[in-house]
Amino acid sequence: MFQSAIEARxxxxxxxxxxxxxxxxxxxxxxxxxxxxxxxxxxxxxxxxSEIPSDCDAVLKRGPFFAAARVVRTGDRAAGLExxxxxxxxxxxxxxxxxxxPAAVPA
Numbered sequence: 419m420f421q422s423a424i425e426a427r428x429x430x431x432x433x434x435x436x437x438x439x440x441x442x443x444x445x446x447x448x449x450x451x452x453x454x455x456x457x458x459x460x461x462x463x464x465x466x467x468s469e470i471p472s473d474c475d476a477v478l479k480r481g482p483f484f485a486a487a488r489v490v491r492t493g494d495r496a497a498g499l500e501x502x503x504x505x506x507x508x509x510x511x512x513x514x515x516x517x518x519x520p521a522a523v524p525a
Contacts, residue, residue: 459505463498472491483509
């Protein structure tokens with residue numbers, strides 16, 4: 419599976435993949451450009467150039483990937499997100515694809 423190929427070794431219940439990808443975090447205070455530092459099927463750690471609101475609902479978006487989450491911890495422009503449900507393998511894999519355009523169909 420795609421996920422097993424990119425998993426980082428860890429003692430976490432849900433292993434996180436260490437990445438550096440741009441995304442958008444939509445919060446009740448507005449949208450923020452963020453960098454995803456690591457991600458799993460259960461949550462993500464992100465970083466932003468500005469302060470990230472704490473203890474609020476949010477949506478993490480990257481291309482075709484959307485995940486509803488709770489901001490569970492913040493500090494030093496970083497935040498931990500806990501997704502409201504575990505992502506499927508397909509949803510998890512979509513976080514690694516930037517384009518939101520459908521693939522071209524060969525003629």
